[in-house]
Amino acid sequence: MENDKRVYVTPGDVITTGPYRADQNVICQNNKIISTVVGISEIYDNNVKVIPLSGIYMPKVNDLIIGKVISHISLSWELDINSCYSGFLPAHDVFGRDFSAHSDELSSRLNIGDLVTAKIANFDKNRDPLITIADRDLGKINSGELVEISPSKVPRLIGKRGTMIQTIESATHASIIIGQNGWLIVSCKNQKLLSKTIDAIKMIETQSHVADLTDKVKSKLESDVGE
Amino acid sequence: MTTIIDDLKKNKILGLLKNEKRIDSRGFLEPRSMTIDIDVIQKANGSARIELGNTSVIAGVKIQPDKPFPDLGDKGIFICTAEILPLAHPDIEPGPPGEDVIELARVVDRGIRETSMLDLSKLVLEKNKSVIGIFVDNSITNCDGNLFDACSYASTAAILSSNLPTWKLENEQPVLVEDQESIIPITTIPVSVTMGILNDYIVVDPNADEWECMDARITMITNSDGNICALQKGGSGSVTYDQLKECSQIAISIGPKIRKILKQYQIDN
């Protein structure tokens, strides 16, 4: 292990005892810090947290996500955002302020089954997350392929300062849009490079707990390209 | 169950067909690879777990004495059911079976019944009073399209691998004779072949993604003689006469290959 304080844990495991601050995915009970998920525990300064290895996506304001239109009613679209909540994209976000339910047809812009790059504009626990596509680089996706990974593995796919994703992109010349919700859009020049890219992504997903993963992915990609 | 497939994937599937390719790189007439395990449920008289691609089904056979149907006093009973377990897919809700599942169970039932796979006349203990019932129940544990063929193969393999217990009548009541088992009277082995029709292309054994894109489907069940014994057209689209002719040729050509696989699980005398 690269750090002896990183330990594999399952729910209920006591990570440490004493006056620590309970950070993510842990609870404090009778002075014991207990993991609530399967993951890798980390103790740093006075904090204890667990990096989870599974779990759904919880929306956060400003997150970039990929959404799929699943229905539209008169004033908004409903999006599957691979979360416990549906996203809702109001019509005026697309049509502008002078949107008219009478003259503007929602299906002229987005249809059921369309994928969009979007951002979480607002979210609190009482309402479904509000989505926006009104920004540069957001909106309907016209090419590429949707790839799904566990949302908990997204940080690993990106890597420290983006090193992991850059490793893949430079090896296969892929363009990858990463949604924080675990949905990715991968575009490549041809099917062969696309498969190679997806293989590398899946490798990171299944082996995210392994140390020195960036190097291992790099050597895998190099040997693949060499074939 | 309606799953919305994303447009990029749908376009890719339909685009590939033009180049005679499929999304999972199979040929048009190529069913997915299949694994079958029998005797997975020891408490059943016969059982089979099948994986057709990622679609997986467990079929269990229960054989027990029963009263005959009033109009069929000289025949044993055969009943086939199916349930898509709610753990098989996020869109399945628990509760009484919906129309899709009832159709599924009836098509599988029809394939076995209409081919006369089981010689029900040999399952009579006393005419009009007491017969043997064969119940085949399919539990679908993972959905990835084409449940029809998966359930049909699972049911068939489970029946072929079943032992038939013996009952004798004592005071008109059937009593099980311990440790006396025979083989089920089998006359033929049905093979179900389901074809999806997408933009006028015919593909065998559509997976879930293709299933969501198809206009119509045809399930054809043939017997060991290569005759067509049962049919079901499904889906909201329509089919032409020429397509139907092509479908029958496909079903008849694939039949023997699948039948050979299923036959391996038949108990010899």
Add this chain to the structure above:
Amino acid sequence: MKTDMQLLNNDGIRCDGRKIDELRKITIKAGILKNANGSAYIEFGNNKILVGVFGPRDVHPKHLSDTNTGILRCRYHMSPFSVTERKNPAPSRREIEISKVIKEALQPSVILKKFPRTVVDVFVEVLQADGGSRCAALNAASIALADAGIPMKDMVSACAAGKIADTIVLDVNNEEDQAGQADMPVGYMPNLDKITLLQLDGILTTQEYEKCIDVAIQGCKIVYEIQKKALIDKFFKCDIK
């Protein structure tokens, strides 16, 4: 009257060859269903049980949703071929009760406050039933929840103890349940040392009752180690080549 089947011989060996404090063979696999958020398959003696977890997700029907917390639902169901006599596929009163006790045994462990207006669905399918299917199902359900990444204070481990031939034994099997004197399924959170499921069929003295709980808890602790191993095997054992 029942035939005098010998449940326990003079050497303290039970009808299936086990000692009085011995569990049946248990194997568990986590993460085996492709379409579920979390899943587990358990073989516990002759029980064969599959569990799938979905969620947290939108609640249907909407009126069941709680604006303060996520809710837990559980369905325990037996396949028609799972028992000796074919079972009608429609849920029986027994299955509905067991669904409820399993749900209530899991509830103390899960932390759903973070997911208001959602539901976590636990679907249990008994493919083959032997004695103790509710305990086996609970063990698999707890793993499936952990596999799905649902936050939990602790795992729930379950095991029955009972009384046969005037002796308290661990993990009552089907024959012992039918011919024995008492059967007590227990669900237990091993790290928090708390009981979340408890039922009893049969007559026990106060001393026997206390012994029974104690024996069951010892069994749960053994089960817990097997549960942990199933999770570790799924999440940490896919080494490169």
